[in-house]
Amino acid sequence: MDRIRIVGGNPLNGVIPISGAKNAALPLMIASLLTDDTLTLENLPHLADVEQLQRILGNHGVDIAVVGRRERQDTAYARTVHFTARTIVDTTAPYELVSKMRASFWVIGPLLARMGVAKVSLPGGCAIGTRPVDLFIDGLRHLGAEINIENGYVDARAPKGLIGGRYVFPKVSVGATHVMLMAATLAKGQTVIENAAREPEVVDLANCLIAMGAKISGAGTSTITIDGVTSLSGARHRVLPDRIETGTYAMAVAMTGGDVLLENTSSSLLENALLALRRTGTEITQEEGGIRVRRNGGDILPVDVTTDPFPGFPTDLQAQFMALMSRASGVSHITETIFENRFMHVQELARLGANISLSGQTATVTGVPTLRGAPVMATDLRASVSLVIAGLAAEGETVVNRVYHLDRGFERLEEKLTNCGAVVERVSE
Numbered sequence: 001m002d003r004i005r006i007v008g009g010n011p012l013n014g015v016i017p018i019s020g021a022k023n024a025a026l027p028l029m030i031a032s033l034l035t036d037d038t039l040t041l042e043n044l045p046h047l048a049d050v051e052q053l054q055r056i057l058g059n060h061g062v063d064i065a066v067v068g069r070r071e072r073q074d075t076a077y078a079r080t081v082h083f084t085a086r087t088i089v090d091t092t093a094p095y096e097l098v099s100k101m102r103a104s105f106w107v108i109g110p111l112l113a114r115m116g117v118a119k120v121s122l123p124g125g126c127a128i129g130t131r132p133v134d135l136f137i138d139g140l141r142h143l144g145a146e147i148n149i150e151n152g153y154v155d156a157r158a159p160k161g162l163i164g165g166r167y168v169f170p171k172v173s174v175g176a177t178h179v180m181l182m183a184a185t186l187a188k189g190q191t192v193i194e195n196a197a198r199e200p201e202v203v204d205l206a207n208c209l210i211a212m213g214a215k216i217s218g219a220g221t222s223t224i225t226i227d228g229v230t231s232l233s234g235a236r237h238r239v240l241p242d243r244i245e246t247g248t249y250a251m252a253v254a255m256t257g258g259d260v261l262l263e264n265t266s267s268s269l270l271e272n273a274l275l276a277l278r279r280t281g282t283e284i285t286q287e288e289g290g291i292r293v294r295r296n297g298g299d300i301l302p303v304d305v306t307t308d309p310f311p312g313f314p315t316d317l318q319a320q321f322m323a324l325m326s327r328a329s330g331v332s333h334i335t336e337t338i339f340e341n342r343f344m345h346v347q348e349l350a351r352l353g354a355n356i357s358l359s360g361q362t363a364t365v366t367g368v369p370t371l372r373g374a375p376v377m378a379t380d381l382r383a384s385v386s387l388v389i390a391g392l393a394a395e396g397e398t399v400v401n402r403v404y405h406l407d408r409g410f411e412r413l414e415e416k417l418t419n420c421g422a423v424v425e426r427v428s429e
């Protein structure tokens with residue numbers, strides 16, 4: 001199994017191109033199931049999760065063609081890909097495929113809307129909490145679906161098609177909002193989703209669906225209205241920049257010091273996280289080509305954060321911010337409100353010398369002047385990357401094991417960091 005070896009201590013200087021967002025790419029790819037025409041996605045990141053979803057979509061009958069890959073062009077670069085679901089050959093998403101990734105469960109929305117039937121295994125994903133699917137089921141029932149859960153599968157049926165309705169989410173869910181949005185595009189009549197997720201990835205999906213002919217208003221607010229249409233067409237859509245990758249590299253620069261331009265991204269995607277970062281003493285400016293992050297000397301100031309649905313501080317940046325705070329010149333508090341078990345990085349950061357104590361959903365981080373390299377391992381994607389950025393700032397060698405988590409969500413991580421002066425390499429066995 002591959003490992004990432006880091007020799008810490010170098011500041012980061014240079015340019016890091018930001019990839020298309022994993023969490024937008026996945027629902028956008030799934031939206032291809034809604035039409036027999038071709039959906040073309042540009043700026044699709046080359047990630048393990050994207051490849052896994054390609055396998056799942058292939059199983060349903062989606063033809064996938066990478067556009068214009070030139071000879072000698074590295075396959076690891078962002079690509080333009082055609083997805084054509086001319087015929088859905090299978091409405092079952094099996095355990096073997098779905099258990100590896102939470103988002104694969106979301107095929108339930110378009111399959112049900114287009115085919116009137118879907119049988120989807122209960123999902124897997126990062127080990128960060130129990131992650132039930134009750135809101136998906138409740139929401140789809142409000143659109144007239146009959147749903148049974150048996151033998152680990154969700155069996156959903158709407159033989160006469162879905163019917164628009166009003167659904168008030170009791171809790172904000174990104175995934176369930178994506179699914180309701182996709183399902184409602186082909187339902188009869190109007191659907192109103194209240195307390196919808198407002199994440200930029202929801203807006204990106206809505207924009208793509210609108211380009212495919214869907215009638216949607218209000219995406220990006222808590223109330224989304226969808227007027228069902230009888231069919232959708234193909235479209236061409238560019239995946240929006242990855243705000244979590246943006247924030248992760250911004251936190252890495254804040255931690256190591258240096259001056260990096262994060263290219264092809266926008267501060268409007270993560271204002272709250274950048275605000276917290278500014279308070280730590282990091283300089284952040286939006287420039288024409290992206291976001292410049294600078295810290296040259298000076299203490300890292302302690303800052304308290306609480307995760308919240310968008311536009312709040314993202315849970316997907318909590319672990320990285322904790323890594324940064326582990327080197328702050330004082331005590332900070334980090335509260336996780338989205339997932340009940342998203343502190344798996346705490347004990348691993350401690351191996352590097354971090355001083356963190358946990359009480360319920362709040363971590364108290366007492367900054368230390370120096371972290372020291374160690375072998376570490378994490379059980380989820382963002383926790384893994386928090387160990388990478390801590391390793392960049394630690395003295396000596398850090399080896400991050402189980403890197404398949406990183407490959408799920410960070411395109412060309414080693415290359416992007418090495419180009420900015422870090423000593424990072426992948427060690428294969």
Ligand SMILES: CC(=O)N[C@H]1[C@@H](OP(=O)(O)OP(=O)(O)OC[C@H]2O[C@@H](n3ccc(=O)[nH]c3=O)[C@H](O)[C@@H]2O)O[C@H](CO)[C@@H](O)[C@@H]1O
Pocket residue numbers: 022023024026102103129130131132133134135136137171172173174175176309315316338339340
């Ligand atoms: C592929 C993708 O986009 N993943 C993101 C998505 O995950 P995901 O869509 O799975 O996260 P949700 O927004 O659904 O989860 C938020 C909370 O709602 C709970 N919940 C959710 C659904 C449900 O039916 N019942 C229920 O109780 C979850 O357990 C969690 O506590 O949003 C999360 C929150 O921003 C991010 O951390 C993930 O990176």
Ligand SMILES: C=C(OP(=O)(O)O)C(=O)O
Pocket residue numbers: 023101102103125126128316381382409
């Ligand atoms: C938790 C994440 O992914 P998933 O929802 O696919 O587990 C993530 O992207 O941080």
